[in-house]
Amino acid sequence: MIAEDSAILRDGLVQILTKRGHEIPAAVPNADELLAAVATDPPDAVVMDIRMPPTHTDEGLRAALELRRSHPRVGVLLFSQYVETRYARDLFSGKVSGVGYLLKERVADVSEFVEALTKIAAGGTVLDPEVVVQLLGSHPTDALTAREREVLGLMAEGRSNAAIGKKLVLADSSVEKHISNIFTKLGLPPADEDHRRVLAVLKYLGVS
Numbered sequence: 001m002i003a004e005d006s007a008i009l010r011d012g013l014v015q016i017l018t019k020r021g022h023e024i025p026a027a028v029p030n031a032d033e034l035l036a037a038v039a040t041d042p043p044d045a046v047v048m049d050i051r052m053p054p055t056h057t058d059e060g061l062r063a064a065l066e067l068r069r070s071h072p073r074v075g076v077l078l079f080s081q082y083v084e085t086r087y088a089r090d091l092f093s094g095k096v097s098g099v100g101y102l103l104k105e106r107v108a109d110v111s112e113f114v115e116a117l118t119k120i121a122a123g124g125t126v127l128d129p130e131v132v133v134q135l136l137g138s139h140p141t142d143a144l145t146a147r148e149r150e151v152l153g154l155m156a157e158g159r160s161n162a163a164i165g166k167k168l169v170l171a172d173s174s175v176e177k178h179i180s181n182i183f184t185k186l187g188l189p190p191a192d193e194d195h196r197r198v199l200a201v202l203k204y205l206g207v208s
Contacts, residue, residue, distance in 0.1 A: 003034035003048040031063035045075030045121035075120035100126035
């Protein structure tokens with residue numbers, strides 16, 4: 001389902017997704033109509049803007065929080081021009097599976113957007129690095145080098161080591177070394193019962 005007050009963008013998203021085999025049971029101009037549609041027939045995922053009628057401030061974020069409470073299995077992708085930190089911290093402070101936040105101007109191509117939405121519908125997490133930067137402030141990751149923060153940012157997007165290496169033009173061994181340094185600096189020693197990659201991302205998001 002889609003909630004976007006711009007009719008042109010809303011119709012464009014519908015065409016993009018239906019062309020790639022996805023069903024769109026509802027495409028609405030505001031958060032209230034989206035919440036009503038989800039309550040009637042919960043979808044796999046929703047795509048919503050943040051600033052929608054009537055105030056064009058944070059309706060989308062507040063609706064996202066409501067959806068996470070009422071329908072935790074529905075993936076939520078915030079797709080906006082803005083980074084709104086007031087409620088975003090709350091959104092990512094609980095269970096972060098099936099949640100995403102992408103900036104419209106930074107999505108490079110259609111396939112990237114569709115891949116992100118598919119990942120969120122399957123329970124993954126996708127974050128624009130700029131969103132993460134604005135959510136952090138002073139943080140344990142301040143000890144990381146610029147390159148290590150880049151690597152951790154891509155880990156937060158759900159990228160594999162191979163995908164990180166391709167994105168940053170690094171050899172696999174270099175990626176592994178950066179990740180090892182990240183674990184060390186964040187105080188994450190090897191442990192059978194913990195997944196250090198997930199714990200590192202949670203520290204990066206400020207929720208652990």
